[in-house]
Amino acid sequence: MGETRLMKGNEAIAEAAIRAGCDAYFGYPITPQSEIIEYLASQEPHKRTGMVLLQAESELGAINMVYGAAGTGKKAMTSSSSPGISLMQEGLSYMAGSELPCLVVNIVRGGPGLGTIQPSQADYFQATKGGGHGDYKLIVLAPASVQEMSDFVPLAFDLAFKYRNPVMILSDGVIGQMMEKVELFDQMPRATEFDQTWVTTGKTADRERNIHSSLDLDPARFEKHNHHLQEKYKKIIENEVRFEKIQCDDADYVLVAYGSSSRICQKTQKLAREKGIKAGLLRPITLFPFPYEEIEKLANHVKGFLAVELSAGQMVEDVELAVGKKTRIEFYGRIGGMIPTPTEILTVLEEKYLGG
Amino acid sequence: MNEEIIIAGFGGQGILSMGSILSYSGIIENREVSWMPSYGPEMRGGTANVTVILSSERISSPIINTYDTAILLNQQSLDKFENSVRPGGLLLYDTNGITRHPERTDISIYQVEAAAEAGKMASTKTFNMIVLGAYLKIKPLVKFENVITGLKKTLPERHHHLIPLNEEGLKRGMEIVKEVQLG
Known part of the structure; x- marks a missing residue:
């Protein structure tokens, strides 16, 4: 059994980073995630594990430091x-192109623009459909509890190194x-068991030099590289889909929600059952790869889905891709930093499907 | 066991730390807990609140809109949350600065003159502990010694010399809390 503590989600990520054997954190403060760098600083990770902690001059600085360290x-x-x-986003596209592993945490706040510091899930498209330029994917994990904020950090590093691809933990202010309560895992070594033959730490006499670049001016060769990336994403889709049902x-009606919305929907689902409405909840844990197949299976026997998000409707498009015309899909979202309550969502479910 | 509490007042009154001490004592007693702040105002001024849930079961939504207990420490919070207390629930408030008192007759209403009392103690920072003491007198959900442990866990080491004073505040709150009879 690990040590149990009362922690903020942000603090749990920071503690988990140290314990997962993270070598370096580069960041720049912004609400609502500044506790990550604040907590790390309080821990003096250079003393605990030798981990580097550096406040960069900007977000551009931070992601490019990550790029360098990942190399x-x-x-x-x-x-x-x-x-x-x-x-x-530029740095992420470059890293995906150069096939470098890293962990990027996005504690989403309301947009567009500078927006608000309150919670939102309106960065779903950016996280799962690209964000930067080019045909690339991030692996996207969506924790729904402080426990998962901790547990997904070592998982993210494993996936990042397994596929040599940036991984994003997409969470929000909630x-x-x-x-x-969070049960912390024990300290892991600052090392990875995955292949390390690609690293740029100095050429040895017995091999060719390693180069990390996302640039290739030969279209034929670059098409091959892109095919290779697509093959990799296919493997990720085959092997890494995670969800909770x-x-x-x-169920007659299935709520589909991830992260903070899924927590609110858990209560809605319970309240619905108490009222005799056969409701279920499907919670995607990986947003890329998205659990299309599972939702498609459910579509064969449920009367309808209700996708709930803190956005104007982004993940619902993936639910629509999965369901097609098999059954009804409704959407409910609050935007701009507002959060729905469990009873509010229940009312929507009743109004849309049971005629109020 | 499931207790859903909102604590609301001004940023700086110690509302969030009151919530975390309560949460920590819940963890010591093997409860599931969630502590959900209205973040932003605690650093920037304005009205702050925190929702604390203590439960013997896995907690689903940390965000709720009705409560078993509301601890309301300024007029704005009283105006905003009085109607969010479930029938049969509890409303605890400090009369300091209150011009419109609670009016509901389907809930229990208690007063604690915490601001006035804190002014008489060695430090006015005991305010939130007086309020917490008052609450725990009405609803003894967690053991007193576990609250003290919670206090030690949440208070930075450099403030540990203030623990006896805070303990005094908790006890004072337990003594001075009184029920209000309406109608």
Whole structure:
């Protein structure tokens, strides 16, 4: 059994980073995720594990420091919130192109623009459909509790190194700022078991030199590289889909929600059952790869889905892709930093499907 | 066991730390807990609030809109949350600065003159502990010694010399809390 603590989601990510053997954190403060760098600083990780902690001059600085550290095969990470993550998109595209592993945490706040410091899930498209330029994908994990904020950090590093691809933990102000009980895992070594032959730490006589670049001016060769990336994303889709189902087997109506919305919907689902409405909840844990197949299976027997997001309707498009014309899909979202309550969502479910 | 509490007042009154001390004592007693702040105002001024849930079961939504207990420490919070207390629930408030008192007759209403009392103690920072003491007198959800442990866990080491004073505040709150009879 690990040590149990009461922690904010942001603090749990920071503690988990140290314990997961992260080599370096580069970041720039922004609400609602500044506790990550604040907590790290309080821990003096250079004393605990030798981990580097550096406040960069900007988000651009931070992501490019991550790029450099990742090139040497180190477990590097950064964190920010929406406007800061937008600034990092160029770096993410370059890293995906150069096939370098890293962890990027986005504690989403309301946009567009500088927006608000309140929670939002309106960065779903940016996280799952690209964000930067070019045909690339991030692996995207969506924690729904402080426990998962901790647990997903070592998972993210594993996936990043397994596929040599940036991984994003997509959370928001709700999970980042709330405190819950968290059982911390034991300290892991600052090393990875995955292949390290690609790192740029100095050429040895027995091999060709390693180069990390996303540039290739030969279209034929570059098409091959792009095919290779697409093959990799296909493997990720085959192997890494994660989701949680709550009472979906006999459900007439299934709520689909991730992260903070899924927590609110858990209560809605319970309240609905208490009223005799057969409701279930499907919670995507990986947003890329998205659990299309599972939702498609459910579509064969449920009367309808209700996608709930803190956005104007982004993940619902993936639900629509999965369901097609098989059954009804409704959407409910609050935007601009507002958060729905469980009873509010229940009312929507009743109005849309049961005629009020 | 499931207790859903909102604590609301001005940023700087110690509302968030009151919530975390309560949460920590809940963890010591093997409860599931969630602590959800209205973040932003605690650093920037204005009205702050925190929702604390203590439960014997896994907590679903940390965000709720009705409460078993509301601890309301300024007029704005009283105006905003009085109607969010569930029928049969509890409303605890400090009369300091209150011009419109609670009016509901379907809930229990208690007063604690915490601001006035804190002014008489060695430090006015005991305010939130007086309020917490008052609450725990009405609803003894967690053991007193576990609250003290929670206090130690949440208070930075450099403030640990203030623990006896805070303990005094908790006890004072327990003594001075009184029920209000309406109608």
